Amino acid sequence: MRLFRKRYIPDEIIELKDDQIRYADDDIIITTWKCLKPRDDFATGSSCYFLKKGIKMSKLYREDGTLKAWYCDIVYIKRVEDDYVFVDLLADVVVEDGMVKVLDLDELAEALEENRITQEELFMSLRQVNALLCDIYAGNFGQYQKFLDERGY
Numbered sequence: 550m551r552l553f554r555k556r557y558i559p560d561e562i563i564e565l566k567d568d569q570i571r572y573a574d575d576d577i578i579i580t581t582w583k584c585l586k587p588r589d590d591f592a593t594g595s596s597c598y599f600l601k602k603g604i605k606m607s608k609l610y611r612e613d614g615t616l617k618a619w620y621c622d623i624v625y626i627k628r629v630e631d632d633y634v635f636v637d638l639l640a641d642v643v644v645e646d647g648m649v650k651v652l653d654l655d656e657l658a659e660a661l662e663e664n665r666i667t668q669e670e671l672f673m674s675l676r677q678v679n680a681l682l683c684d685i686y687a688g689n690f691g692q693y694q695k696f697l698d699e700r701g702y
Contacts, residue, residue, distance in 0.1 A: 565582070579598075649686075
C-alpha cells in the first residue's frame with residue numbers, strides 16, 4: 550500500500566513514502582510521520598484517514614512531544630488498487646486550546662475561480678466541513694480522537 554497527497558494550491562502530488570502505516574482496514578488508515586519540511590510550530594504527528602467521511606485528522610506534536618493541535622484536512626479519496634490518493638479539498642478545521650478554527654475557505658473559492666477544482670469538489674468540501682463541525686459542536690469530536698488516543702498515537 551502506498552499513500553499520496555495531492556494538493557491544488559500549490560499544484561503537486563507527493564508520495565508519503567516516509568509515513569509509517571500503523572493500522573489499516575476498510576474504514577480507516579492510521580499513520581505516524583515527521584514533517585516533510587522543517588517547521589517551528591510542530592515536528593511530528595499521527596494521522597487517521599477516515600475513508601468514508603473524507604477527513605484526515607492529524608494529531609500534531611511539538612518537538613518536545615507535547616500536543617500542539619488536532620488538524621483536520623477535508624479530502625477526497627481516490628483508491629487505485631492498493632494505493633490511496635488523498636486529494637486535499639483545501640478547507641481545514643483546527644482544534645487547538647479549546648478553540649475551533651476553520652481555515653482556507655479563501656483558497657477553496659480561489660481554486661474554483663481558477664478552475665483548479667470542480668463545482669462538485671467545492672460542494673463536497675463544504676458538506677464535509679459542515680458534517681465535521683456539526684460533530685464537534687455536538688460534543689462528538691471524541692469519536693474521531695479515540696482512533697489515535699486509544700492506540701497511543
